[in-house]
Amino acid sequence: MKITIIGGGNMGGAIAIGLGSGTIFAPQDITVIDRNQRNINYIKTYNNGINGVINDYSSLSEADIIVLAVKPWYIQEVLEKHRKAFNPYQIIISIASGISLNQLSEWILSDSAIYRVMPNTAIAIKESMSFVASYGANKENDELILKIFSELGKAELIDEKLFPAVTSLTSCGIAFAFRYIRAAMEGGVEMGLRPDQAKQAIIQTLRGAANLLETNNSHPEVEIDKVTTAGGTTIKGLNEMENAGFTSAVIKGLKASYVK
Numbered sequence: 001m002k003i004t005i006i007g008g009g010n011m012g013g014a015i016a017i018g019l020g021s022g023t024i025f026a027p028q029d030i031t032v033i034d035r036n037q038r039n040i041n042y043i044k045t046y047n048n049g050i051n052g053v054i055n056d057y058s059s060l061s062e063a064d065i066i067v068l069a070v071k072p073w074y075i076q077e078v079l080e081k082h083r084k085a086f087n088p089y090q091i092i093i094s095i096a097s098g099i100s101l102n103q104l105s106e107w108i109l110s111d112s113a114i115y116r117v118m119p120n121t122a123i124a125i126k127e128s129m130s131f132v133a134s135y136g137a138n139k140e141n142d143e144l145i146l147k148i149f150s151e152l153g154k155a156e157l158i159d160e161k162l163f164p165a166v167t168s169l170t171s172c173g174i175a176f177a178f179r180y181i182r183a184a185m186e187g188g189v190e191m192g193l194r195p196d197q198a199k200q201a202i203i204q205t206l207r208g209a210a211n212l213l214e215t216n217n218s219h220p221e222v223e224i225d226k227v228t229t230a231g232g233t234t235i236k237g238l239n240e241m242e243n244a245g246f247t248s249a250v251i252k253g254l255k256a257s258y259v260k
Ligand SMILES: NC(=O)C1=CN([C@@H]2O[C@H](COP(=O)(O)OP(=O)(O)OC[C@H]3O[C@@H](n4cnc5c(N)ncnc54)[C@H](OP(=O)(O)O)[C@@H]3O)[C@@H](O)[C@H]2O)C=CC1
Pocket: 006, 007, 008, 009, 010, 011, 012, 013, 033, 034, 035, 036, 039, 055, 068, 069, 070, 071, 072, 074, 078, 095, 096, 097, 118, 119, 120, 121, 171
């Protein structure tokens, strides 16, 4: 099975790198088209077997799957320019934020199965949370797409109307998680830890928190309750954070990133 990714930047590159170490595509069956050699070189430092080309679209007609990984404002132009190379047996995937399945189908103008997928940058290390919605696809197509993205982390088929929410929560959300880590590092350094020591401590703490929630299938507040000794130090920290608007800041940030 062959896959061609148009756009080898942050996300297209991350997808190629993730797929390149998976079991579904051989590296030589993955082609990335970009217009910057720097992006191709970067992908090749991870996996030299992946094909990286500059402005060469010849792989499109032979691809089983085409992934559109350019910025949203280039999607229409790219489709109008290259759709003549598409055929109805191909699956077309767009990861562009805010571009609907209806728009894609208008611009693709073929009977290909069309998918919108919203991954995050952890796809490079097969730890993405990816959401999937489809147009004109059958059950077999769905199974294949879920299999591909499940190998790159977790994948879930959803109604397209939830895309703005999941984009905010998980695709933008990974940046929000990094910002929490950075803030906690700064606190740790102020209290005398070395930056890397603080970072490692926070990474392991977050990993533990995530794993506890999954293992116990519990609500975060149940786990918080186990930490907050009456009259102890944790509740003082939590109350101070809430006083500074922690929960409200997170919700406001998520809603600011919620763009229909
Ligand atoms: N970054 C993220 O975390 C996420 C991004 N997305 C979506 O992924 C898409 C890509 O985002 P991102 O990877 O961040 O963007 P980048 O700008 O990092 O990557 C896109 C790449 O595609 C190149 N490109 C543009 N037009 C063409 C073309 N016609 N042919 C070949 N290459 C082309 C760009 O070149 P040039 O720079 O010269 O324009 C650039 O190198 C967006 O639609 C975004 O909404 C979705 C989920 C998460």
